[in-house]
Amino acid sequence: GAVVSQHPSRVICKSGTSVKIECRSLDFQATTMFWYRQFPKKSLMLMATSNEGSKATYEQGVEKDKFLINHASLTLSTLTVTSAHPEDSSFYICSVSGGETEAFFGQGTRLTVV
Amino acid sequence: GQNIDQPTEMTATEGAIVQINCTYQTSGFNGLFWYQQHAGEAPTFLSYNVLDGLEEKGRFSSFLSRSKGYSYLLLKELQMKDSASYLCAVKDSNYQLIWGAGTKLIIKP
Numbered sequence: 502g503a504v505v506s507q508h509p510s511r512v513i514c515k516s517g518t519s520v521k522i523e524c525r526s527l528d529f530q531a532t533t534m535f536w537y538r539q540f541p542k543k544s545l546m547l548m549a550t551s552n553e554g555s556k557a558t559y560e561q562g563v564e565k566d567k568f569l570i571n572h573a574s575l576t577l578s579t580l581t582v583t584s585a586h587p588e589d590s591s592f593y594i595c596s597v598s599g600g601e602t603e604a605f606f607g608q609g610t611r612l613t614v615v
Numbered sequence: 616g617q618n619i620d621q622p623t624e625m626t627a628t629e630g631a632i633v634q635i636n637c638t639y640q641t642s643g644f645n646g647l648f649w650y651q652q653h654a655g656e657a658p659t660f661l662s663y664n665v666l667d668g669l670e671e672k673g674r675f676s677s678f679l680s681r682s683k684g685y686s687y688l689l690l691k692e693l694q695m696k697d698s699a700s701y702l703c704a705v706k707d708s709n710y711q712l713i714w715g716a717g718t719k720l721i722i723k724p
Contacts, residue, residue, distance in 0.1 A: 507657075542717075542719070543717075544702070544714045545658070545704075545714045547711070547712070547714075592655070594657050598710075604660075605660075608656070
C-alpha cells in the first residue's frame with residue numbers, strides 16, 4: 502500500500518502564530534488527499550479534501566481562511582493553521598485514498614497551542 | 616443525515632473473543648472499513664467488506680449485512696496489544712469516508 506509521511510509529529514506553538522503541517526505520499530501519486538481532525542476520544546472529522554492543482558474543498562463549518570491547504574504537487578499537500586488559538590489544539594491526520602478500497606494515513610500531528 | 620453507531624467502550628479478557636458491532640445509515644454504500652487506532656497514532660487498516668458475509672484475516676474477522684446496515688469485527692485469541700480503539704467507517708455514494716466515533720477496547724489479563 503501507499504506510504505504517507507506526515508511532518509511534524511508534534512508541535513507546540515504560541516497563540517497567534519501559524520503552523521504548517523506537511524503530508525507527503527512517498528510512493529503514490531495522489532491527486533486527492535484528505536485532512537482530518539480528531540479530538541480526544543472522538544471520531545475522525547473530515548476538514549477538507551485537497552485537490553492537486555486546484556482549490557481545496559472544505560467541509561461545512563471549517564474556516565478556509567484559517568486552515569489553508571495547498572496541494573502543489575502530486576506528492577505533497579500542506580495544511581497551515583493560521584493565527585492559532587488554544588481551541589485549535591488537536592490531532593491532525595492526512596490520508597491518501599488507495600482507490601476504491603483502503604485509505605492510507607500519515608502518522609498524524611499533535612498540535613498544542615499555548 | 617448520515618450516522619454510524621458503535622459502542623463507546625468494551626472490556627475483554629486476554630485469550631478470549633470479542634465482537635464489536637457497527638450499524639450505519641448512509642447515503643449510498645461503497646464499502647465498510649474497520650481500522651485500529653492506538654492512542655496518539657494514526658489509524659491502521661484492518662478490513663474491508665463490500666459484499667455480504669464474513670471476511671477472515673488471521674485473528675480478525677469482519678462481517679457485513681448490507682440489508683441490515685450492520686457489521687461486526689470479531690477478534691479472537693485476544694492479546695494485550697489489541698488494546699486500542701476500533702473505528703468503523705463507510706464509504707458513501709460520493710466515495711467519502713464516514714467515520715464512527717470508535718470503540719475503545721480494554722484487554723485485561
